Amino acid sequence: MRILHKFPFPKPNVSVRKVRAFTLLELLVVIAIIAILAALLLPALSRAKAKAHQISCVANLHQQGIGLQIFVANNHAYPSFVAPTNSDNPDWWFNQISSVGFGIAKSATNLMNKDVWRCPSAPIHAASKYDGVFCSYGYNVWGVDTQRRPSSEYNPTNALGLYGHPVSGATFSPGFPGFAPVNESEVAVPADMMAIGDSLFGGIRFDHWDMLTPTRIGRSMARHQGRINVLFCDGHVESPTVKYVFQDTSDAALVRWNRDHQPHRDSL
Numbered sequence: 001m002r003i004l005h006k007f008p009f010p011k012p013n014v015s016v017r018k019v020r021a022f023t024l025l026e027l028l029v030v031i032a033i034i035a036i037l038a039a040l041l042l043p044a045l046s047r048a049k050a051k052a053h054q055i056s057c058v059a060n061l062h063q064q065g066i067g068l069q070i071f072v073a074n075n076h077a078y079p080s081f082v083a084p085t086n087s088d089n090p091d092w093w094f095n096q097i098s099s100v101g102f103g104i105a106k107s108a109t110n111l112m113n114k115d116v117w118r119c120p121s122a123p124i125h126a127a128s129k130y131d132g133v134f135c136s137y138g139y140n141v142w143g144v145d146t147q148r149r150p151s152s153e154y155n156p157t158n159a160l161g162l163y164g165h166p167v168s169g170a171t172f173s174p175g176f177p178g179f180a181p182v183n184e185s186e187v188a189v190p191a192d193m194m195a196i197g198d199s200l201f202g203g204i205r206f207d208h209w210d211m212l213t214p215t216r217i218g219r220s221m222a223r224h225q226g227r228i229n230v231l232f233c234d235g236h237v238e239s240p241t242v243k244y245v246f247q248d249t250s251d252a253a254l255v256r257w258n259r260d261h262q263p264h265r266d267s268l
Contacts, residue, residue: 047225053121054224057136057198058237060116064137064196065235067101074100077181078195078233080164081141081205084171084178091172092204093139093162112136112204119198121223138199138206144257145208145267160258160267162187162195188261190233197230197245198223208257209246232256 022030071079075089079096083089089096094112098104111117112135119136143160164179172178187193197206200223227239244253254263 050121050225053119054227054229054239057119057121057224057229058239060119061137061196061229061231061237062235063116064097064101065231065237067097068195068231068233069235070101071097072184072233075181076184078162078184078187079139080179080181081139081162082172082176082178083164083181084167085173086170087178087180089181090178094137094204119223119229122198122202123223134202135199135204137196138201138204139196140194140206140257142205142207143259143267144254144264160260160264162259182259187233187259189255191236192256192261193233193259194230194256195233198228200228 068078071089079089079093082092083096089100091099094117098111117136122134122136140161141159141163145158145160162182164181167178167180170178170180194206199206200209224239226241226243228242228245229237229239230245231237248254249265249268251263254265255261258264
């Protein structure tokens with residue numbers, strides 16, 4: 001006997017339900033909502049990223065401060081801007097901190113663009129560079145005296161910062177002299193004198209410029225949301241506003257540049 005298998009068939013009165021697609025107008029509304037949410041979230045994400053970069057920069061300066069304090073403890077002096085080849089700690093100030101403060105016998109190539117010497121917010125397009133490498137941080141060599149005069153009138157003997165003292169016959173390279181370090185006792189108030197700060201121009205000096213100069217350098221004013229990170233001679237770090245550091249002419253602002261803790265307003 002043959003058994004016929006029954007297969008289910010749709011009932012004739014049951015209608016098939018169709019899937020309805022989005023209309024063009026609905027798609028445009030969804031895209032608009034996504035765009036609005038993105039516009040609200042991106043600034044917050046940008047601020048969070050900038051804040052993280054600032055924290056990283058402050059951490060870099062804290063590490064430099066430890067190295068600086070070790071150098072001062074070992075030598076009872078601060079690194080000179082550049083020390084002569086026949087000195088105990090020759091080379092540029094950052095190499096002196098690296099070798100003595102960090103215990104690195106031989107500095108890495110392009111040291112100023114690596115590790116604690118590299119600020120993640122620093123723009124690489126700045127015009128002034130050291131040996132073809134952008135420097136994130138500069139050394140306070142001149143103090144409040146920015147040496148705006150012609151180079152022929154520069155006089156390191158009168159430098160108000162940590163430049164160092166001229167040494168007869170001492171050289172760092174042909175035609176370029178080396179300098180003896182500033183003694184620890186010459187810095188009147190280490191807790192109120194800036195030693196190292198964000199280099200707005202990519203050079204190895206932290207100079208007291210007028211406010212117009214930093215504003216010419218692309219992202220310099222927005223590097224840390226209008227603030228600048230600074231390491232003081234006693235090793236602590238602060239983040240004052242760019243305007244306070246470069247524009248404020250009060251005694252409290254000016255003395256921070258000079259090792260004798262005097263405003264030297266006549267040098268502006």
